[in-house]
Amino acid sequence: MMNIMRFKGLPILQQLHIEEQLLRTSSDNWCIINDGTCDPTIVMGVSGKPAELLEIESVLRDQVPVIRRFTGGGTVIVDCGTIFVTFICNKEAVSDLQPYPRPIMSWSGLLYSKVFQGIGDFHLRENDYVFGNHKFGGNAQSITKSRWIHHTSFLWDFDVRNMSYLKLPKRAPAYRFARGHLDFICRMKDYMPRSTFIDKTVEAASTQFSLRSFELEEIETLSETESNPSTRLLSAEELEADVIAGR
Amino acid sequence: MALRMWASSTANALKISCASKAHLSPAFSLSRCFSTVLDGLKYADSHEWVKHEGSVATIGITDHAQDHLGEVVFVELPEAGGSVSKGKGFGAVESVKATSDVNSPISGEVVEVNSKLTETPGLINSSPYEDGWMIKVKPSSPSELESLMGPKEYTKFCEEEDAAH
Numbered sequence: 001m002m003n004i005m006r007f008k009g010l011p012i013l014q015q016l017h018i019e020e021q022l023l024r025t026s027s028d029n030w031c032i033i034n035d036g037t038c039d040p041t042i043v044m045g046v047s048g049k050p051a052e053l054l055e056i057e058s059v060l061r062d063q064v065p066v067i068r069r070f071t072g073g074g075t076v077i078v079d080c081g082t083i084f085v086t087f088i089c090n091k092e093a094v095s096d097l098q099p100y101p102r103p104i105m106s107w108s109g110l111l112y113s114k115v116f117q118g119i120g121d122f123h124l125r126e127n128d129y130v131f132g133n134h135k136f137g138g139n140a141q142s143i144t145k146s147r148w149i150h151h152t153s154f155l156w157d158f159d160v161r162n163m164s165y166l167k168l169p170k171r172a173p174a175y176r177f178a179r180g181h182l183d184f185i186c187r188m189k190d191y192m193p194r195s196t197f198i199d200k201t202v203e204a205a206s207t208q209f210s211l212r213s214f215e216l217e218e219i220e221t222l223s224e225t226e227s228n229p230s231t232r233l234l235s236a237e238e239l240e241a242d243v244i245a246g247r
Numbered sequence: 248m249a250l251r252m253w254a255s256s257t258a259n260a261l262k263i264s265c266a267s268k269a270h271l272s273p274a275f276s277l278s279r280c281f282s283t284v285l286d287g288l289k290y291a292d293s294h295e296w297v298k299h300e301g302s303v304a305t306i307g308i309t310d311h312a313q314d315h316l317g318e319v320v321f322v323e324l325p326e327a328g329g330s331v332s333k334g335k336g337f338g339a340v341e342s343v344k345a346t347s348d349v350n351s352p353i354s355g356e357v358v359e360v361n362s363k364l365t366e367t368p369g370l371i372n373s374s375p376y377e378d379g380w381m382i383k384v385k386p387s388s389p390s391e392l393e394s395l396m397g398p399k400e401y402t403k404f405c406e407e408e409d410a411a412h
Contacts, residue, residue, distance in 0.1 A: 047321035
């Protein structure tokens with residue numbers, strides 16, 4: 001059984017808080033789909049260093065929000081053209097799946113290969129979803145003692161100007177070959193309509209789980225323990241201090 | 248999947264066995280277990296190890312765990328002076344795209360934290376039982392150690408876990 005919640009334009013900070021709460025306090029399996037987020041927002045992984053990853057001056061000048069999330073992985077800038085899909089599962093939810101990064105990543109690749117069957121030379125390349133050698137989906141995970149989360153941001157569309165807030169990361173997949181952002185990524189809209197992608201993802205999930213729709217108001221009654229998420233918005237002072245510390 | 252894991256674990260086990268120090272010896276041969284399991288340590292089912300020496304217990308993650316996690320790029324550790332509880336998370340490791348909780352096998356007060364892991368998180372991969380130690384704890388309930396697995400039991404646990412998947 002898997003609970004499925006669908007949102008449209010939910011702020012990414014709120015989405016991440018919900019995910020962190022469900023990972024740590026729920027015992028159910030969940031699929032969360034957020035069709036776009038309202039404002040352009042930078043989201044870094046748990047160990048991300050702003051001064052290394054971002055053009056801080058531009059970020060501060062344009063007041064782009066910067067979030068540090070609870071999962072690993074790299075930095076993205078998300079907006080209304082981003083589609084988010086998240087799976088939160090108990091260790092036993094997928095039979096024969098070891099709760100470690102690589103098996104979970106492979107499982108996700110198989111699930112999405114059903115979504116993109118026959119479309120655009122889709123595959124999981126290192127830890128990214130690609131058409132050919134162009135990335136359109138980035139992944140991150142968090143694994144606890146008895147549960148795991150695998151979440152993805154899909155570039156259905158993106159604003160070229162937003163990419164200028166991100167530096168070229170020091171840690172990059174080998175297949176990137178030092179390509180700049182615009183040569184490395186591609187738009188999913190060139191391959192599949194938005195609603196088709198979401199419908200096919202739900203269909204792929206339904207081949208493995210019985211899906212039950214959930215509304216946001218229902219989960220607020222589920223957890224009796226107080227949630228204290230580690231995902232948070234970084235302040236301008238913190239961003240500036242990171243630049244100074246790096247000098 | 249099994250063949251890939253065998254190849255990577257075998258290479259890793261050979262690396263560890265070449266570097267093993269005299270006072271910590273591999274308990275079992277490659278034919279029984281593809282990750283190194285050491286004598287003299289106790290093990291949790293969440294793949295952490297404990298070495299109890301006098302009033303201090305040293306804790307880290309096992310060779311099996313580091314091999315399955317992949318290259319560790321960041322380690323989150325508590326501060327000295329804090330407390331840990333048996334079975335509860337005290338920190339996390341990040342390997343490529345994933346953060347993975349690290350759980351304490353015992354309860355107690357954190358007396359020392361391995362600061363080398365900030366600059367060199369890869370020590371957890373290259374030396375999980377020695378240079379890659381994570382925290383030192385003053386146990387509050389030494390009897391908790393008795394409920395942990397010994398080397399033979401942990402080896403069997405790993406074999407069964409890998410065989411089941």
